[in-house]
Amino acid sequence: MRALILGALVAASTWLVLRSLRPASGKTGQGAGKDGPGAKVPLVQDPVCHTYIPKDTAVVLRHGGTEHYFCSDRCAEAFRDSG
Numbered sequence: 001m002r003a004l005i006l007g008a009l010v011a012a013s014t015w016l017v018l019r020s021l022r023p024a025s026g027k028t029g030q031g032a033g034k035d036g037p038g039a040k041v042p043l044v045q046d047p048v049c050h051t052y053i054p055k056d057t058a059v060v061l062r063h064g065g066t067e068h069y070f071c072s073d074r075c076a077e078a079f080r081d082s083g
């Protein structure tokens with residue numbers, strides 16, 4: 001009697017295992033692309049070293065009514081000294 005019950009349990013558990021092994025659906029988990037932080041900040045070019053820097057972190061120098069953007073104070077000073 002016990003052997004029959006055990007047999008039934010084994011058969012049931014085997015059936016459950018086989019059932020769970022089947023692929024449920026064709027889902028593919030692909031992560032969505034992330035935008036980097038500050039991706040929308042416009043880039044400005046340093047006229048001295050020609051590096052592109054984000055406008056919000058650039059050093060601004062007003063010269064003759066025009067704003068010039070630099071990567072550092074050093075480049076701003078070099079631009080001012082040159083003319």
Ligand SMILES: [Zn+2]
Pocket residue numbers: 046048049050051070071072075
């Ligand atoms: Zn520079």
